[in-house]
Amino acid sequence: MENKLLKYLECNKKYVINLISKLIEIPTINPPGENYEKIVDFLESECRKLKLVTRKYVTPKSVLDKYGVNGGSKRISLVADLNAGCKKILHINSHYDVVPASDNWKTDPFKAIVKGGRVYGRGSEDMKGNIASVLFALKALKDCGMNPKINIELSFTPDEEIGGRTGLGYLVEKGLVKADYAMSEGYSGHYISIGNKxxxxxxxxxxxxxxxxxxxxxxxxxxxxxxxxxxxxxxxxxxxxxxxxxxxxxxxxxxxxxxxxxxxxxxxxxxxxxxxxxxxxxxxxxxxxxxxxxxxxxxxxxxxxxxxxxxxxxxxxxxxxxxNPAISKKDSAFFKIASKAVKIITGKYANFSVMPGATDMRYFMQKGIPSIGYSASGGEKWHSDNEFVYIKSLVSTAKVYALIISQLS
Ligand SMILES: [Zn+2]
Incomplete structure (x- = not known):
C-alpha cells in the first residue's frame, strides 16, 4: 500500500507543479495583505475536489486593532476537514501570505516559472510550495483509496509574515482549530523542526x-x-x-x-x-x-x-x-512515525532540531500540542530575490506527509 502511494506521487508531479503555479499567481503580498479572499476561494475549491469539508473564519476587527493590523484584505482563514471517523486529529497548517518582492527579480515574481527542476516565484518556498505538497499528499491518499486512521484538519491562514497573531494565532486562541498533533512550516530534507528561539x-x-x-x-x-x-x-x-x-x-x-x-x-x-x-x-x-x-x-x-x-x-x-522560545511537547509515537517517513524518503536518519527563526508552529507548541515543522525547500531564499522551490522537494515532502498521514493514529 505504501509503495502504491509513493509511486502515485512520483507519477503525478504535474498536479503539484500546476497547483503551486496557480498559488504563486495570486499575489497575497503582506504587508498590506492582498488578495486573501481570492486565494481562500481558490483553496476552498481545491479542498472540495478532495472531498474535504471547509469552513472559514474572519479575524474580527478588535483583534486586528489589538495587533495594529490595518489595511489590505479581510483576514480570512480557511479550515478543511477530512473526518475519517477517528478519535484523534492531525492538524496541518500553512500560511498563504508572502512578503513583497523587490524590483531586482530576473522574472515576474508573481508568474510561476518552471525551469531546471525548480519552480520560481514569490512564495514558492515560503510557503505555497508546501500547501501544494500537502494537498498533493491528500490527493494521493484519496486516489489510492486509502483511508487515514486519524482525522485530518488543514488550515490555511494569513499574516504569518507579520507575526501570525491575526491568523493561526487567532484560530488557536479561540479554539477554532483542534489538534492532537500538529504540523506546519519548518525544516526539510532529513531535518525536522521541533521548536524555535x-x-x-x-x-x-x-x-x-x-x-x-x-x-x-x-x-x-x-x-x-x-x-x-x-x-x-x-x-x-x-x-x-x-x-x-x-x-x-x-x-x-x-x-x-x-x-x-x-x-x-x-x-x-x-x-x-x-x-x-x-x-x-x-x-x-x-x-x-x-x-x-x-x-x-x-x-x-x-x-x-x-x-x-x-x-x-x-x-x-x-x-x-x-x-518566548517555543519547544514541542515530545510524543514518541508521532516523532517515530515522522522519523521513519523521513528515513524512507531521504535515506537519512531524521534530525530533530530547533530553528533560529519563529514560525506559526509556536501557537500549537505553546498549548502543549506535539508539533513538528516540515516543509518543501528550495535555495533557502525565503524573502529574497528569485525565490524558488525544488520540484524534487515538492514531491518528496508530499511523500513524507502522505506516509505520516497514513500511519498516524
Ligand atoms: Zn513562512
Missing part, C-alpha cells in the same frame, strides 16, 4: 544635548554616549554567547543566543551639530532554556547602571516585540 526586540534612545559643532562643550554628544553604551552591551553579548542550548540545532553556531545591535539606527542631523538624540535597535534571540523576562532584566540592568554613571545623558529603552 524566542525573540526580544527593543528600541534604545540615547538623549544628550545638541550644540553647535564649534562649541562641543556646550552639548552632550548622544552618538558618543551611544558608542559607550554599545560597548557595555557588547560585554553582555559575549556573556550570552557562552550559553548553549542542550537541544539540537541544524548549525552548531545557532546553539547560542544572539544579540544584534543597530539593525535600525537613527540620529545626527548635520556635520556641524553635536547630536542630541541617537536611537538604535536590539534584536535578541533566546534559546529554549532562556525566557523573556530574564533577558529584559539583563539589558535593563546595563542601562540603569549607565544612567547612574552618566547623569548628563539619559538612556530610554522600549521593548517593541517579545516572544
Amino acid at each position: 524566542g525573540v526580544l526586540w527593543a528600541e534604545i534612545e540615547v538623549i544628550g544635548k545638541s550644540a553647535h559643532g564649534s562649541m562641543p562643550h556646550k552639548g552632550v554628544n548622544s552618538f558618543e554616549r551611544m558608542s559607550m553604551l554599545v560597548n557595555e552591551l557588547e560585554k553582555l553579548k559575549n556573556k550570552i554567547l557562552k550559553r548553549k542550548t542542550r537541544h539540537n540545532m541544524r548549525e552548531a553556531i545557532s546553539k547560542s543566543p544572539s544579540l544584534v545591535m543597530g539593525g535600525f539606527l537613527e540620529g545626527g542631523v548635520k556635520v556641524n551639530i553635536v547630536p542630541g538624540i541617537t536611537k538604535f535597535s536590539i534584536d535578541r534571540r533566546l534559546i529554549p532554556e532562556e525566557n523573556i523576562s530574564a533577558a529584559k532584566k539583563e539589558i535593563e540592568a546595563i542601562i540603569r547602571k549607565f544612567n547612574a554613571r552618566y547623569k548628563d545623558s539619559k538612556v530610554n529603552i522600549r521593548f517593541v516585540s517579545q516572544e
Whole structure:
C-alpha cells in the first residue's frame, strides 16, 4: 500500500507543479495583505475536489486593532476537514501570505516559472510550495483509496509574515482549530523542526544635548554616549554567547543566543551639530532554556547602571516585540512515525532540531500540542530575490506527509 502511494506521487508531479503555479499567481503580498479572499476561494475549491469539508473564519476587527493590523484584505482563514471517523486529529497548517518582492527579480515574481527542476516565484518556498505538497499528499491518499486512521484538519491562514497573531494565532486562541498533533512550516530534507528561539526586540534612545559643532562643550554628544553604551552591551553579548542550548540545532553556531545591535539606527542631523538624540535597535534571540523576562532584566540592568554613571545623558529603552522560545511537547509515537517517513524518503536518519527563526508552529507548541515543522525547500531564499522551490522537494515532502498521514493514529 505504501509503495502504491509513493509511486502515485512520483507519477503525478504535474498536479503539484500546476497547483503551486496557480498559488504563486495570486499575489497575497503582506504587508498590506492582498488578495486573501481570492486565494481562500481558490483553496476552498481545491479542498472540495478532495472531498474535504471547509469552513472559514474572519479575524474580527478588535483583534486586528489589538495587533495594529490595518489595511489590505479581510483576514480570512480557511479550515478543511477530512473526518475519517477517528478519535484523534492531525492538524496541518500553512500560511498563504508572502512578503513583497523587490524590483531586482530576473522574472515576474508573481508568474510561476518552471525551469531546471525548480519552480520560481514569490512564495514558492515560503510557503505555497508546501500547501501544494500537502494537498498533493491528500490527493494521493484519496486516489489510492486509502483511508487515514486519524482525522485530518488543514488550515490555511494569513499574516504569518507579520507575526501570525491575526491568523493561526487567532484560530488557536479561540479554539477554532483542534489538534492532537500538529504540523506546519519548518525544516526539510532529513531535518525536522521541533521548536524555535524566542525573540526580544527593543528600541534604545540615547538623549544628550545638541550644540553647535564649534562649541562641543556646550552639548552632550548622544552618538558618543551611544558608542559607550554599545560597548557595555557588547560585554553582555559575549556573556550570552557562552550559553548553549542542550537541544539540537541544524548549525552548531545557532546553539547560542544572539544579540544584534543597530539593525535600525537613527540620529545626527548635520556635520556641524553635536547630536542630541541617537536611537538604535536590539534584536535578541533566546534559546529554549532562556525566557523573556530574564533577558529584559539583563539589558535593563546595563542601562540603569549607565544612567547612574552618566547623569548628563539619559538612556530610554522600549521593548517593541517579545516572544518566548517555543519547544514541542515530545510524543514518541508521532516523532517515530515522522522519523521513519523521513528515513524512507531521504535515506537519512531524521534530525530533530530547533530553528533560529519563529514560525506559526509556536501557537500549537505553546498549548502543549506535539508539533513538528516540515516543509518543501528550495535555495533557502525565503524573502529574497528569485525565490524558488525544488520540484524534487515538492514531491518528496508530499511523500513524507502522505506516509505520516497514513500511519498516524
Ligand atoms: Zn513562512
